[in-house]
Amino acid sequence: MKLREGLFSVDIRRPSSSVKLLGGAVSRDADFIIGLAMRRAANVVDLMGLLPQLYDPHSELLLLRLCMGIAKLFFGLKTCQPVHMEEATLFFDKGLRGSIENIVVCGGPFFGNLQWRLASLPIRFGGLVLYSAKLVSSYAFVASRAQSWVLQDHILCDSGICGMDDDYVSALACLRDTIPSFDFSGFTNKDTVPSKSQQTLANVLFSEMVKDMEVHFDMTMRQKTVFECLRPPHARDFLLAIPIDGLGQHISPVEYHTILMYRLMILLFPVDAICPVCHNACLDSFGEHAVHCKELPGFKYRHDIVRDVLFDICRRAGIFAKKEAPMNFLTGPSDGRSTLKPADVLVFGWVGGKQCVREFDRGFSSHKVK
Numbered sequence: 388m389k390l391r392e393g394l395f396s397v398d399i400r401r402p403s404s405s406v407k408l409l410g411g412a413v414s415r416d417a418d419f420i421i422g423l424a425m426r427r428a429a430n431v432v433d434l435m436g437l438l439p440q441l442y443d444p445h446s447e448l449l450l451l452r453l454c455m456g457i458a459k460l461f462f463g464l465k466t467c468q469p470v471h472m473e474e475a476t477l478f479f480d481k482g483l484r485g486s487i488e489n490i491v492v493c494g495g496p497f498f499g500n501l502q503w504r505l506a507s508l509p510i511r512f513g514g515l516v517l518y519s520a521k522l523v524s525s526y527a528f529v530a531s532r533a534q535s536w537v538l539q540d541h542i543l544c545d546s547g548i549c550g551m552d553d554d555y556v557s558a559l560a561c562l563r564d565t566i567p568s569f570d571f572s573g574f575t576n577k578d579t580v581p582s583k584s585q586q587t588l589a590n591v592l593f594s595e596m597v598k599d600m601e602v603h604f605d606m607t608m609r610q611k612t613v614f615e616c617l618r619p620p621h622a623r624d625f626l627l628a629i630p631i632d633g634l635g636q637h638i639s640p641v642e643y644h645t646i647l648m649y650r651l652m653i654l655l656f657p658v659d660a661i662c663p664v665c666h667n668a669c670l671d672s673f674g675e676h677a678v679h680c681k682e683l684p685g686f687k688y689r690h691d692i693v694r695d696v697l698f699d700i701c702r703r704a705g706i707f708a709k710k711e712a713p714m715n716f717l718t719g720p721s722d723g724r725s726t727l728k729p730a731d732v733l734v735f736g737w738v739g740g741k742q743c744v745r746e747f748d749r750g751f752s753s754h755k756v757k
């Protein structure tokens with residue numbers, strides 16, 4: 388590289404080969420990059436170690452995701468060759484997994500590779516958005532380079548360097564091995580690179596992971612069903628809730644642990660037993676009955692109060708509505724009673740003269756309108 392003489396005063400110190408810029412390494416020196424990445428990963432893992440002092444899994448998970456997660460390492464993953472980041476990503480992932488495990492099961496058993504994989508998925512795929520650095524490192528560097536290809540060519544136009552260097556080629560080759568089913572030919576030329584490379588690659592990688600999960604983890608029918616239920620819109624909205632006591636948005640530690648364990652398919656009870664509250668149902672080890680037990684307050688209270696308020700609003704506004712209305716629309720009169728549960732609130736004469744059913748979910752997602 389050509390250096391212009393006299394650009395800086397001689398007494399201004401500057402490193403001979405490497406520099407730290409915006410928290411990331413600008414260097415060709417492997418030791419410098421590895422050292423910087425490791426220091427950063429170690430700082431983040433140390434920070435994660437302080438989370439249990441909050442004694443509040445709701446706040447802990449939120450802080451872990453937004454302030455201590457992959458965001459702390461992401462810049463380095465985008466700017467440095469993946470091969471030099473490997474040690475730091477493994478160290479970070481070990482710390483992250485331990486921290487999630489601590490929040491979800493508090494040192495208990497049943498947090499395995501399936502739970503770790505589920506936690507690493509984006510929210511729309513049913514995950515906890517706690518990305519594994521190893522996974523992100525597989526596409527972040529390629530995506531960043533590909534997205535800024537035109538800019539790089541512009542900046543380096545007088546330097547004699549053009550096109551992508553060996554770092555990009557080898558990172559792309561590794562990514563090809565990770566996602567063999569994807570056609571990477573568009574990433575070999577700056578004219579055909581997708582404009583949103585990072586989004587494209589992340590989507591492809593996570594879609595492949597989701598497809599592979601049922602086979603890789605030999606999931607049971609129950610696990611497949613729960614996994615399917617985690618993915619519709621709003622099914623994970625509870626993850627986005629900021630804990631505010633005044634608005635009733637702060638989920639208690641017991642509730643939060645239970646929700647996380649249920650959604651990560653972890654046993655809530657070691658054996659099936661009779662429900663100690665209603666005494667007439669089997670309290671299965673996955674807690675299916677526990678979240679729906681008619682005798683339990685809390686969930687039911689909140690569900691009923693929302694239903695009653697809406698019903699009251701309709702009544703006062705002169706809209707004809709019915710509470711707990713039977714739904715017989717899928718059964719003929721000859722079939723007898725419908726096995727469908729009644730509608731929480733059935734509103735007559737909604738938009739266009741249609742009937743409207745409002746169902747309130749007890750599982751921290753939003754209500755459904757049919």
Ligand SMILES: [Zn+2]
Nearest residue numbers: 662664665680
């Ligand atoms: Zn019960």
